[in-house]
Amino acid sequence: MRESPSPSHSLAPVPRDALLRRLQAVLPERCIISETESQRPFECDALTIYRELPLLVVLPENVEQVQQVLRICHELAVPVVARGAGTGLCAGSMPHPEGLLLGLSKLDKVIEIDPLARTARVQPGVSNLAISAAVAHHGLYYGPDPSSQIACSIGGNVAENSGGVHCLKYGLTVHNILALEVLTVAGERVTVGSTGLDTPGYDLLALMTGSEGLLGIVVEVTVRLLPSPEVAQVIMAGFPTVTAAGDAVGAVIAAGIIPAGLEMMDRLAIQAAEDFAHAGYPREAEALLLCEVDGTREEVASCSENVEALFREMGASSVVVSRDEAHRALLWKGRKSAFPAVGRLAPDYYCMDGTIPRSQVSRVLKEISTLSAQYGLAVANVFHAGDGNLHPLILFDASKPEEVRRAEQFGADILALSVQVGGCITGEHGVGLEKLRQMSHQFGPAELALLEDIKAAFDPGLNLNPGKGIPILKRCQEYRALPARHRHD
Amino acid sequence: MTDRSAEMATAISDAAARRQPLYISAGGSKRQLLGRACELPILDVCGHTGVTEYQPSELVLTARAGTPLAEIEAVLEKECQTLPFEPPLFGGRATLGGTVACNMSGPARPWAGSARDLVLGIKLIDGRGQLLNFGGRVMKNVAGYDVSRLQAGAQGTLGVISEISLKVMPQAExxxxxxxxxxxxxxxxxxxxxxxxxxxxxxxxxxxxxxxxxxxxxxxxxxxxxxxxxxxxxxxxxxxxxxxxEMRLPVFAGPEPLWRLSMKSTARVVDNACPALIDWCGAQRWLRGNFQLQTLQQTAAAAGGNASLFSGGDRKAEVRPTPDTVSVRLQQRLKQAFDPLGILNPGRLYGWL
CATH class of the missing domain: 3.30.70 (Alpha-Beta Plaits)
Structure with a gap:
């Protein structure tokens, strides 16, 4: 998060002009951004406290161009950082100061839809929501729904193994894709996965998904599509304590109900969301649950009745069931705008992404509250309660360096706590540059060494998104060659 | 309920020191299935058993790899939960480790996911004898590469699975x-x-x-x-x-080679390769007879899928199609990363791996 005074430390940086000349030979002028001011929009992802300018930005328009760019960078040993829509939250697509930023946003075509087989082939720059929009008239949709779905690209979703609010029932990106067309670091094209439900040999599809642009460049994705549910209903309940809400979540699962979505918000988040969205959230509640059930009319009627009864039994102080689609959308609006709503309470917020066992939620929220007092920074908590993914939003002022450091340390403590209670440092946002230091909380040296060997199996020269995702071991020459801010010591 | 992981790790590091390849075996229910013949000294992980953690409200169960699936199902049954991917129990011999290593999934697979899809975390002994820990006991975890799911279908060639955490689901009403x-x-x-x-x-x-x-x-x-x-x-x-x-319908019985086609669910049926059984909503098709792998692979590949020799036939030859050269190289390098001396189930998946 700290500004590094001089980010250039590479042993033998490639002259920018030489690279530019080579790229100009294979790309139209409109695909190359070389002016500093024009590069500014690419200097960070949605975690804006980490910024860097690349040597050059390229925005190729077809797969062949991507392939040629990769071949050139491979030959010149230039680092390549892939970028989709730039909505990531871990500085995963922050540029490398001596590298090329490879923007894939112009590869934005839906290539083929097969409604009967319920699959679609799309280019990586297609937005998550655009896939569902393109297949809606067939009564189908694409399952994973990260909150940035209006903007985030499917290529980025694959890179991060994105989730969303419907993961517990419908799974993550890895469960909803069938095949990838991938370019290796040397620009070779390879198909990973197949149109079948499994493929002989090692599951490279699982390995590529969530690999944060470190193993290859995804240039096409075959996604699985789901039938749109006949109906969906939201049951909203306020609870007098976080513990009671946590117990109610356990009770729903224990009753054999798998909700399509199950979200929890704490008091500060409830109030911020209500002020913003006027959705009728119970301002006096300490915790709020939003439970969505979907499927056929009969399935939804049965589950909805059960959930409502369970919430009352578990001590809900208020229960509201969505009356119609408009009301359901309104109830979700508060949750979906929770981040910007909380964002109005302070100049900046820092969103954490640990995952914890569901049963630990009240303990973890209590400790976060203690830490909040210690650090003197307010925090609002939004929780994908169904799958244990906790998003504490730490409020701070980025113009005060000392406050930035406190926010950073507070965040690190929350991630350490998540690991301590049996969880992990990132549920869906990825490691990127942001959580490199926390990787050693999650993994021991032997595991980290193996992760690095996997990286080297795909990218021996460590030129794809170097210094992100997986800590490069400090004994390596490649580590010493990293720009200062990519180092994690 | 015994933890034999330390003993297993020692056996592997000893074998690595002697460069002695091993065949990993637990219940032995799939020895004649899926893979190539592997005539090697056996590393028996049979006694490494026990459900080590199970909290029904978390929908997560953790068990040692040698635990019979039947035992796991019995534990889940008491809480009205189940293994949603419906793996075969093979008369009580199938173990959790073997099931994940072979990525065995039953009829619910297109809707409930495969063994691979339900894996959340894994403890693995690599080819150096190191006990490693990847993934975890939570539904969402994107820290590091997905080494856990990579083990599904690897048939033990990347490591000996020691313990697995799985997502489980409620039984249907x-x-x-x-x-x-x-x-x-x-x-x-x-x-x-x-x-x-x-x-x-x-x-x-x-x-x-x-x-x-x-x-x-x-x-x-x-x-x-x-x-x-x-x-x-x-x-x-x-x-x-x-x-x-459980693969005990008459269509699975008999001495003739049994072939499996994994392909697009809507792939049309071609005359020279009519399936005897179509499962997984069309995505898994079974054929019996003396086919050539190459012939069936052409049919499957035309629909974007793959053919493999599931049981019987010549198991010294390749039983699944060799992919393109880039995929071969990547898989060989991965094998090298996990098992640099090539002592874990060499040749089980492919002759070149």
Whole structure:
């Protein structure tokens, strides 16, 4: 998060002009951004406290161009950082100061839809929501729904193994894709996965998904599509304590109900969301649950009745069931705008992404509250309660360096706590540059060494998104060659 | 309930020191299935058993790799939960480790996911004898590469699985089976059309001129869809799906080679490769007979899929198609990363791996 005074430390940086000349030979002028001011929009992802300018930005328009760019960078040993829509939250697509930023946003075509087989082939720059929009008239949709779905690209979703609010029932990106067309670091094209439900040999599809642009460049994705549910209903309940809400979540699962979505918000988040969205959230509640059930009319009627009864039994102080689609959308609006709503309470917020066992939620929220007092920074908590993914939003002022450091340390403590209670440092946002230091909380040296060997199996020269995702071991020459801010010591 | 992981790790590091390749075995239920013949000294992980953690409200179960699936199912049954991917128990011999290593999944697979899909975390002993820990016991975890799911289908060639955490699910409240007289072509079309509608469909197969559909979920929803879809209700539906899951239907019996085609669910049936059984809503097709791998692979590849020799036939030859050269290189390098001396199940997956 700290500004590094001089980010250039590479042993033998490639002259920018030489690279530019080579790229100009294979790309139209409109695909190359070389002016500093024009590069500014690419200097960070949605975690804006980490910024860097690349040597050059390229925005190729077809797969062949991507392939040629990769071949050139491979030959010149230039680092390549892939970028989709730039909505990531871990500085995963922050540029490398001596590298090329490879923007894939112009590869934005839906290539083929097969409604009967319920699959679609799309280019990586297609937005998550655009896939569902393109297949809606067939009564189908694409399952994973990260909150940035209006903007985030499917290529980025694959890179991060994105989730969303419907993961517990419908799974993550890895469960909803069938095949990838991938370019290796040397620009070779390879198909990973197949149109079948499994493929002989090692599951490279699982390995590529969530690999944060470190193993290859995804240039096409075959996604699985789901039938749109006949109906969906939201049951909203306020609870007098976080513990009671946590117990109610356990009770729903224990009753054999798998909700399509199950979200929890704490008091500060409830109030911020209500002020913003006027959705009728119970301002006096300490915790709020939003439970969505979907499927056929009969399935939804049965589950909805059960959930409502369970919430009352578990001590809900208020229960509201969505009356119609408009009301359901309104109830979700508060949750979906929770981040910007909380964002109005302070100049900046820092969103954490640990995952914890569901049963630990009240303990973890209590400790976060203690830490909040210690650090003197307010925090609002939004929780994908169904799958244990906790998003504490730490409020701070980025113009005060000392406050930035406190926010950073507070965040690190929350991630350490998540690991301590049996969880992990990132549920869906990825490691990127942001959580490199926390990787050693999650993994021991032997595991980290193996992760690095996997990286080297795909990218021996460590030129794809170097210094992100997986800590490069400090004994390596490649580590010493990293720009200062990519180092994690 | 015994933890033999330290002993297993020592056995592997000793074998590595002697460069002695090993064949990893637990229940032995799949020795003649899926892989190539592997005549090597056995590393027996059979006694490494026990459910080490299970919290029904977390929907997560952790067990040692040698634990029989039957034991796990019994533990889940008490809490009205289940292994949603319906792996075969093979008469109680199938273990959790072998099931994940072979990525064995039953009829529910297109809807409930595969063994691979349900894996959350893994403890693994690599080819150096190091006990490593990847993934965890939570539903979402994107820290590091997905080494856990990579083990599914790797058939032990990347490491000896020591412990697995899995997502489990509640049992369905109610199930029933609908039957329709139909040829294979119409059945493929019909099952895929049904799968495109919101419904409690949880299995779809075609066998002996009949399309069979299973509906599971809330009783009212299942009955409502059954009425809407018509067809005849199968009295012993649960038994049929259990027999399909356990691969003990007559179609699986006999000495002739059994081939498996994993392909696009809507792939058309071609005359020289008519399946005897179509499962997974069209995505998994079974054939019996003396085919050539290459011939069947051409058929499967035309529909973007793959053929493999599941059981019988020549198991010293390749039993699955060799991919393109880039994929071969990547897989060999991965093997090298996990098992640099090549002592874990060499040749089991491919002759070149």
């Amino acid at each position: 109610h199930s029933l089976t609908l039957v329709y007289e139909m040829n294979a072509v119409d059945a493929i079309d019909s099952m895929n059309r049904r799968a495109g509608q919101a419904s409690p469909l949880t299995a779809a197969c075609w066998l002996d001129g009949r399309l069979l559909l299973r509906l599971s979920g809330a009783a009212a929803a299942v009955e409502h869809t059954a009425t809407a879809w018509g067809g005849e209700k199968l009295a012993d539906g649960a038994d049929f799906w259990r027999d399909l899951r």
